[in-house]
Amino acid sequence: PQLPDNLTNLSQDFILADRFRIQSKLGSGGFGVAYKVFDSFGDVVRVIKLVTRDRRNVYERLRREYKTLTNLPDHPHVVKVVWADRMNDAKQTPYIVFQYVEGLDVSDLIDAEALSLDDSVRIARESAEGLGHLHKHGVYHQDVKPSNLLWTDKGVRIIDFNVAVSEDDEIQGGGGTRRYLPPDYDHANEPDAADRIDRDLYALGITFYECLTGGKYPFDEPTPPIKTQPKDPKQFKGCADLSSSLIDVLVKMIAPERKDRFASADEFLAALVEVKRYRSVLTTGEIATGAKAVAKLGFEPTEPNTNPFVTNLLTLYSQSQVSNAGTRGLDEIGKATYVPTYLDEKLKPALLKGEFRLVIISGNAGDGKTAFIQQFEALAESKGAQ
Known part of the structure; x- marks a missing residue:
């Protein structure tokens, strides 16, 4: 079929250069438009970019650069250029064909x-x-x-x-x-x-x-x-x-x-x-954090191939068969491994300023309600509250 003047909205199943059947438009910019096409020569899906601006100059450059591009060794993070040529329409529209990658x-x-x-x-x-x-x-x-x-x-x-x-x-x-x-x-x-x-x-x-x-x-x-x-x-x-x-x-x-x-x-x-950490480690002043603190807690295995922390872990949910003591506030491990939340960041300072007359904290067993309140009490006491 004849190429229409406007190449930016070619219909599905339109055939370009007797071989590329259009499946969908991928996008267009100031100097070209890209389509996902089925290439009948290789029974394979490709991307074709039609260059609509400055066509003559572009074709000369394409011809120069095409050899370099197609001879480029494959790389996992670069899409492969397969082919470049020009259409046989009146304007001799240059085009370039890329490997199609889903993404x-x-x-x-x-x-x-x-x-x-x-x-x-x-x-x-x-x-x-x-x-x-x-x-x-x-x-x-x-x-x-x-x-x-x-x-x-x-x-x-x-x-x-x-x-x-x-x-x-x-x-x-x-x-x-x-x-x-x-x-x-x-x-x-x-x-x-x-x-x-x-x-x-x-x-x-x-x-x-x-x-x-x-x-x-x-x-x-x-x-x-x-x-x-x-x-x-x-x-x-x-x-x-x-x-x-x-x-x-x-x-x-x-x-x-x-x-x-x-x-x-x-x-x-x-x-x-060289960047070892993408986020800075936030520490809360009143709690010793990290491995040193945990080491102080005396968690040494009593026999080979056991993890003494597991016993503690089993107390951290309310339906525990052994004991659910771990759901009730902060023990030493809780203090050492406490992770500050949005409540610490926003609610603590608001409470200290007296912005609320009543605060209700609700949640499931083990969500950290008591832990938060204990944290707040410790902070308030350190500032002289009674």
Whole structure:
């Protein structure tokens, strides 16, 4: 069938280039549109990206870059480029064919607040591994952002190489691109390899920040401003206890000046390995916490292959056949292993200020009602209450 002028809404079952039958539209941007297609040549599902802007220049670049892309060794975190050519329509629309991978768009996961801290770190690490692989083979993505990362059951896949953007397009801005572009990026000169690497890693830094903070942008401006430090991520919901070593790595990724940022994916990955803890350990003043405290409790096995803690564990639920004493307030182990909750964080200070005349705490046996009250009594007494 003849290609219509508007390629952004091709119908299901439309056949492109006599071989690609459209199954569904995956998305479109300023310079192209992507479809999930069935490729009759290989009896396999693929992704095809049709380039609709600046077609002639793009085809020349595609031809140059296509060999590099298709000869790239496989990498678990980079989607494979299969084929590139142009349609035989009047405008000779260039297209590029990718391997199809089932997964979820990282930008959708950020919007849904579906990423845990570990997920976010994994996304940053695996994306950096994929980018490092590309850079070693002379390929630069140049459009890293959450919507170009796919979260699959085997981790991240980097998708949609921005071969379709000519240098001129970038200078005019491309809204999506500018948001992830280093503030000190030099538009006046042709970027060299170091510029392109820096651009990919900076964009990954902004992406990592958005993953960690549930989509918050590190600046008040819509694009990275010159000589401005990013906002402290600790101010955002769920980020108050991020470890300082993790935040140091994050802030270095998006430092305002290039000399302060990571120069390569390997350098970033090495720094990330050094981060031993993603959250800082919160301790409550009046309780000794951690292994030392537990050691003091005299829990030494009395015979081989036994765990003396199990006996204690059996007292922690109300229907215990032995004893349910562990459900009634804090014993020594309870004090040593107590985990502060939202009640400690919000209700304790409110009670101390006298904000309530009556507080009712309800819950099941063993939920920690008495433990909380004992904690509060100890705190109030330490402040002179009787």
